[in-house]
Amino acid sequence: MEYDVVIVGAGPAGLSAAIRLKQLAAEGGNEVSVCVLEKGSEVGAHILSGAVMDPVAMNELFPDWQALGAPLHTEVTEDRFLFLTESKAYRTPDWMLPACFRNHGNYVISLGNVVRWLGQRAEALGVEIFPGFAAAEVLYNDDGSVKGVATGDMGVDRAGRQTADFQAGMELHAKYTLFAEGARGHLGKQLTRKFDLDRGRDPQTYAIGIKELWEIDPARHQPGLVIHTAGWP
Incomplete structure (x- = not known):
C-alpha cells in the first residue's frame, strides 16, 4: 500500500501530525494521503494517563475546539502541594509554589x-487509521533510507502456527514515515542503532509511572483540584 505519509502510533503526537498534514494540504489546495497504524484494538486503548493539559497546542490545531466538542471540560481551579510523612501531610503555602506547579488555565x-x-x-x-495493526519491522530502500513499515502477521498461535484466522502482514510504503511509538518503541530502538542517532547525545532516562484509580465519597470530590505530593514513602 502506497501513501505520502505513514505514521506509526495513534497517540497525541501521531494524530496531531496527521491532522496538521491534512490541514496544510487543504490550505495549499493539495491532496496528501496519510495513514496511521495503531497497535491497540482502538485509538486510545493504550493511552492510560489522566493528566493536566495545557490547551495551547489544541488552540493551534483547532482554534474552535470547544465548539467541536473536545473533551476538555474541567478547568483547574486550585493547586495544592503537600509534603507527606507516614501519618501527616503538610501543605506548602501557595505563594511558595514555583510556576511549574501552577495550572491556571489548564484542564x-x-x-x-x-x-x-x-x-x-x-x-x-x-486520514486512514488502522487500529489493531502493529508495525513489526522497518522497510528500507536500496540506498538505506526508510521505505515504510510492515505489519505483523495476525492469526498465529503461540507456537507460530497459522490458525484459521491467519492474515498475512502488509507492507506500507511512504515518501515519509513518522515514528510516534512512544518513549521505548521497538522500531525506534532499531532506528537509533542503525543510524547511530544517539552518538554524542546524553542517554535517555526513563521512569516507571503507576496509575491508581480511587473511589471516594462524592462529597469530598472537588472538580478542578490538582494535588501535588512529595516525601513519604
Missing part, C-alpha cells in the same frame, strides 16, 4: 478520551 483530562476525539477529527479530514 484536568482523560488523555485516552482526548486521543479518541483526535482520531475522530483525523478521520473526518480523510
Whole structure:
C-alpha cells in the first residue's frame, strides 16, 4: 500500500501530525494521503494517563475546539502541594509554589478520551487509521533510507502456527514515515542503532509511572483540584 505519509502510533503526537498534514494540504489546495497504524484494538486503548493539559497546542490545531466538542471540560481551579510523612501531610503555602506547579488555565483530562476525539477529527479530514495493526519491522530502500513499515502477521498461535484466522502482514510504503511509538518503541530502538542517532547525545532516562484509580465519597470530590505530593514513602 502506497501513501505520502505513514505514521506509526495513534497517540497525541501521531494524530496531531496527521491532522496538521491534512490541514496544510487543504490550505495549499493539495491532496496528501496519510495513514496511521495503531497497535491497540482502538485509538486510545493504550493511552492510560489522566493528566493536566495545557490547551495551547489544541488552540493551534483547532482554534474552535470547544465548539467541536473536545473533551476538555474541567478547568483547574486550585493547586495544592503537600509534603507527606507516614501519618501527616503538610501543605506548602501557595505563594511558595514555583510556576511549574501552577495550572491556571489548564484542564484536568482523560488523555485516552482526548486521543479518541483526535482520531475522530483525523478521520473526518480523510486520514486512514488502522487500529489493531502493529508495525513489526522497518522497510528500507536500496540506498538505506526508510521505505515504510510492515505489519505483523495476525492469526498465529503461540507456537507460530497459522490458525484459521491467519492474515498475512502488509507492507506500507511512504515518501515519509513518522515514528510516534512512544518513549521505548521497538522500531525506534532499531532506528537509533542503525543510524547511530544517539552518538554524542546524553542517554535517555526513563521512569516507571503507576496509575491508581480511587473511589471516594462524592462529597469530598472537588472538580478542578490538582494535588501535588512529595516525601513519604
